[in-house]
Amino acid sequence: AQTVTQSQPEMSVQEAETVTLSCTYDTSESDYYLFWYKQPPSRQMILVIRQEAYKQQNATENRFSVNFQKAAKSFSLKISDSQLGDAAMYFCAYRSAPIQGAQKLVFGQGTRLTINP
Amino acid sequence: KAGVTQTPRYLIKTRGQQVTLSCSPISGHRSVSWYQQTPGQGLQFLFEYFSETQRNKGNFPGRFSGRQFSNSRSEMNVSTLELGDSALYLCASSLGQREKLFFGSGTQLSVL
Numbered sequence: 001a002q003t004v005t006q007s008q009p010e011m012s013v014q015e016a017e018t019v020t021l022s023c024t025y026d027t028s029e030s031d032y033y034l035f036w037y038k039q040p041p042s043r044q045m046i047l048v049i050r051q052e053a054y055k056q057q058n059a060t061e062n063r064f065s066v067n068f069q070k071a072a073k074s075f076s077l078k079i080s081d082s083q084l085g086d087a088a089m090y091f092c093a094y095r096s097a098p099i100q101g102a103q104k105l106v107f108g109q110g111t112r113l114t115i116n117p
Numbered sequence: 118k119a120g121v122t123q124t125p126r127y128l129i130k131t132r133g134q135q136v137t138l139s140c141s142p143i144s145g146h147r148s149v150s151w152y153q154q155t156p157g158q159g160l161q162f163l164f165e166y167f168s169e170t171q172r173n174k175g176n177f178p179g180r181f182s183g184r185q186f187s188n189s190r191s192e193m194n195v196s197t198l199e200l201g202d203s204a205l206y207l208c209a210s211s212l213g214q215r216e217k218l219f220f221g222s223g224t225q226l227s228v229l
Binding site for chain 1: 148150152159160162165173175205207209215218219220221222223225
């Protein structure tokens with residue numbers, strides 16, 4: 001079974017600075033997807049960024065980028081120019097490719113990110 | 118386009134009762150999945166439906182069940198509620214297996 005580990009329960013950063021959230025995963029599959037989701041106090045899970053394992057290029061979405069190291073099974077999220085609205089719980093998640101397994105998200109335990117003004 | 122809608126937002130029940138939660142996916146989405154979120158266990162997959170068929174099921178007891186209707190709306194039911202069933206129940210929808218999942222705001226269930 002796949003597992004996802006987020007080793008940082010809490011992180012804080014000054015507004016406008018850069019922060020990196022860590023995530024490692026374990027799998028024997030070769031084709032899969034990795035995600036970062038954000039959960040603000042409203043509780044809705046919002047997709048921040050998605051990475052397909054077969055793509056070597058790291059995904060980027062505006063101020064959000066990932067460092068995907070497939071061999072090391074590492075998938076970190078970098079938030080640049082942090083804004084107060086970035087404060088939330090961040091979850092790293094894994095999903096098998098359709099041909100390989102169940103279409104479910106396996107989540108890490110989350111990292112609570114605080115932005116200091 | 119409206120997002121994923123879950124009703125009710127909050128629910129209080131007592132042990133032994135049963136409960137039904139509802140999820141309306143984004144228009145056109147045929148896949149609906151359910152997750153349970155608790156402080157202790159985190160986010161865990163319950164089940165996934167596609168075109169009215171359960172495609173996958175997580176490791177939960179038979180007290181947890183669900184269904185999907187022809188309009189893609191989904192319900193999940195928990196019978197004989199236990200204190201440990203207190204959780205945020207999240208629903209997500211997508212166009213298909215390779216597509217992004219969009220989540221609702223969840224139903225917070227408290228079992229007293």
